[in-house]
Amino acid sequence: MSDATDHQLSSHPPVTDWTTDFDHAVDEYAARAPEIWDELRSACPVAHSERYGGVWLPTRHEDVAAIAYDTEHFTSRSVVVTEGRPIAPAPRGIAPPISSDPPFHQEARRMLLPAFSPKAVNELEPYTRAYCNELLDAVAGAETFDAAVDYAQHIPVRVIAKMLGFPPEDGDIFRRIVHNALEAVDLPQEQRMMNFLTLDEYLRTQVQDHLDNPRDDLTSFLLNAEMDGEPLAPEHVGGTIALLLIAGIDTTWSAIGASLWHLAANPDDLARLVAEPALMPTAIEEFLRYYAPVTMARLVAEPVEIGGCPMQPDEWVLLPFPAANRDPEFFDRADEVVLDREVNRHAAFGLGIHRCAGSNLARMELRVALETFLERFPSFTLADPDAVRWSRGQVRGPRTLPVRITS
Amino acid sequence: MRIHVDADKCQGHNRCYAIAPELFDVDDLGYATALNDGVVPAELEEKARLAVANCPEYAITIEEG
Numbered sequence: 353m354s355d356a357t358d359h360q361l362s363s364h365p366p367v368t369d370w371t372t373d374f375d376h377a378v379d380e381y382a383a384r385a386p387e388i389w390d391e392l393r394s395a396c397p398v399a400h401s402e403r404y405g406g407v408w409l410p411t412r413h414e415d416v417a418a419i420a421y422d423t424e425h426f427t428s429r430s431v432v433v434t435e436g437r438p439i440a441p442a443p444r445g446i447a448p449p450i451s452s453d454p455p456f457h458q459e460a461r462r463m464l465l466p467a468f469s470p471k472a473v474n475e476l477e478p479y480t481r482a483y484c485n486e487l488l489d490a491v492a493g494a495e496t497f498d499a500a501v502d503y504a505q506h507i508p509v510r511v512i513a514k515m516l517g518f519p520p521e522d523g524d525i526f527r528r529i530v531h532n533a534l535e536a537v538d539l540p541q542e543q544r545m546m547n548f549l550t551l552d553e554y555l556r557t558q559v560q561d562h563l564d565n566p567r568d569d570l571t572s573f574l575l576n577a578e579m580d581g582e583p584l585a586p587e588h589v590g591g592t593i594a595l596l597l598i599a600g601i602d603t604t605w606s607a608i609g610a611s612l613w614h615l616a617a618n619p620d621d622l623a624r625l626v627a628e629p630a631l632m633p634t635a636i637e638e639f640l641r642y643y644a645p646v647t648m649a650r651l652v653a654e655p656v657e658i659g660g661c662p663m664q665p666d667e668w669v670l671l672p673f674p675a676a677n678r679d680p681e682f683f684d685r686a687d688e689v690v691l692d693r694e695v696n697r698h699a700a701f702g703l704g705i706h707r708c709a710g711s712n713l714a715r716m717e718l719r720v721a722l723e724t725f726l727e728r729f730p731s732f733t734l735a736d737p738d739a740v741r742w743s744r745g746q747v748r749g750p751r752t753l754p755v756r757i758t759s
Numbered sequence: 760m761r762i763h764v765d766a767d768k769c770q771g772h773n774r775c776y777a778i779a780p781e782l783f784d785v786d787d788l789g790y791a792t793a794l795n796d797g798v799v800p801a802e803l804e805e806k807a808r809l810a811v812a813n814c815p816e817y818a819i820t821i822e823e824g
Binding site (some may be wrong): 462465466468469470471633637694695696697698699701703704705707711712 | 770771772773774776777778785786787788789809812813814815816
């Protein structure tokens, strides 16, 4: 199996002062983002950088929550921090509903929710489990393999392809699209636009196929959906499909990979989870807290002060939910993974009206991926800890994860 | 004990439904409601408190009694 997201070193200069010049796309951030959040939280809880045309990084739970709940001073018009500013207008934005503001947001979101409700997601569990087993069959007998490349990365791709009615064998194409959209945020704007044209072209082909052959899937559903008695604009349909493809893939892949990384590096936790499978529900929430993959973003819409910092219109604000999840003011033993943590009000899926619409799907995929893996391989370790590579940008997870099977 | 879900605050995280399906249901959109008019049997009071303590949106409240 191929790694569709080959490693490219960041083109941005290294950061010398994280409080005044931070950059989430440099290699140091990939290597040690959690330590950087901890250092900032106690030194300068809302950091600033002139990079990307001005960007803020809050690290306390209370500041992250305040911004997530404030749709008056902050717009979701774009949620990926890049060198440019979004050209798609509010309230829809480029990829509704994640890029939409109220009141447009609410209706655009409501129509998607039934496909991602707990009950709808449960029906996808047998398919997901069978696919996880198929992936593990392919590595059976190998002493070492890459748990990110050979296992984690394929699972959400296959499931979202099934939901959208796209060819399952197009996984490599999807992953390339996601990498270009989310990790290669330091590319020049022109190069990013070219990458988006590739995505656009791919989606056009899939949409045309669904117009010619309508079927029971999310793509045909969106093509037939209405808002205010009118069919959705083609840009709305295309933007939402792009969102489902991009948001549903490397986020969950990251959560699965980070959980497997934790278990490979912490034999006591692995042994405990294998011996006590009833811990799985609290363990899953704890992995989601500690290794929350997603940092969202907003643009400042109106002048506002957060944590004593004056924010001006058109500046970016990163929303590092994983940093909020490690705030010792909000969580007991915030810096420890506690598999049986019973009280865990984490914000891995965001807070407020933009709560991740796919959270039930992500949880199901994470649980099934871990259950299937542990059933097959109850004992494994990191084959080469120094070879583990974490992603840059707003989605954090291991992209290279060599494991050695020891039972 | 009675529980109440504030529909304006619930964002559909489904933590309560996962912890205590005996006390909560979710609708087709994934939003939570309290079952049985929110009345909590004595043996489920601990689960009700856990559901409250895990809601990321602080959408669930308890009325003791």
